[in-house]
Amino acid sequence: GQFEKASELLEKGLKDGSLENDESNWKLLAYSYLQLNREFKAIDALERAVKAVPKSGTLEYMLAQNLFSMSKIAEAIPHAEAATKKGGISRPDQIYLFLAYLCLETKKFDMALDAVNKAIEYPESAAEGNKMKRAILDAIKEREAKLNKM
Numbered sequence: 001g002q003f004e005k006a007s008e009l010l011e012k013g014l015k016d017g018s019l020e021n022d023e024s025n026w027k028l029l030a031y032s033y034l035q036l037n038r039e040f041k042a043i044d045a046l047e048r049a050v051k052a053v054p055k056s057g058t059l060e061y062m063l064a065q066n067l068f069s070m071s072k073i074a075e076a077i078p079h080a081e082a083a084t085k086k087g088g089i090s091r092p093d094q095i096y097l098f099l100a101y102l103c104l105e106t107k108k109f110d111m112a113l114d115a116v117n118k119a120i121e122y123p124e125s126a127a128e129g130n131k132m133k134r135a136i137l138d139a140i141k142e143r144e145a146k147l148n149k150m
Contacts, residue, residue, distance in 0.1 A: 007032035007041075014052075023049075023056045030062060042066055050079070057086035061095055068102065077102050077111075084118070093122035093129075100132055109143065112136045 010029040013019030026049035033042035046063040053059055064079035080099040089095060096119035103112035113136050120129035 003032045003035040007036065007038075011045075021052050023053050023059060026053060026059060027062065030066070034066075039066065039070055043070070050082075055086055055088070057083040057088045057095075060086055061089060061098075064098070064102075068098075073102055073105050077106065077108070084115075091124075093119045093125035096122075097125055097129060097132065100129075100136065104132070104136055104139065107139075107143075109136055109140045113140070 007029060010019065010025060010032060014021060014025060014029065019025050026045065030042045030045045030049065033039070033045060043063065043066050046059060046066060049059045050056065050063060060079045060083035064076040064083060067073075067076035067079065077099070080095060080102055083089065083095050084092065084099060096115045100112045100115035100119060103109070103115060113133070116129050116133045116136060119125045120133065122129075
């Protein structure tokens with residue numbers, strides 16, 4: 001029952017102003033909902049959080065990840081993109097890889113290629129990024145081959 005009580009207190013405090021409207025409180029609220037298997041409530045909280053704390057790349061990234069986990073891939077893309085622009089995240093390379101994957105899944109190959117190229121700029125993601133880049137380039141070649149057959 002700790003997450004139930006936590007989510008109630010956090011929700012109330014964020015609404016009435018008795019809790020600071022900051023990133024950490026919004027993250028706790030979303031986490032509490034996730035622990036209660038209330039994914040839709042977690043997404044709702046994160047959508048409110050990105051409006052309440054508009055400079056937080058972390059909240060945008062969390063929202064993108066939660067949307068993805070609910071198979072809302074196309075809806076996750078703008079939030080992953082926003083996370084890369086807002087910054088403030090310890091591993092931006094991971095966001096770029098995630099964005100590249102989302103774009104590859106939705107056949108936005110040019111956008112995927114741009115994101116993976118940015119991920120590769122970080123040494124810790126170069127190996128994984130180069131593998132993904134090959135997959136994206138293969139998908140682009142396949143798309144072009146289909147277009148040329150028409």
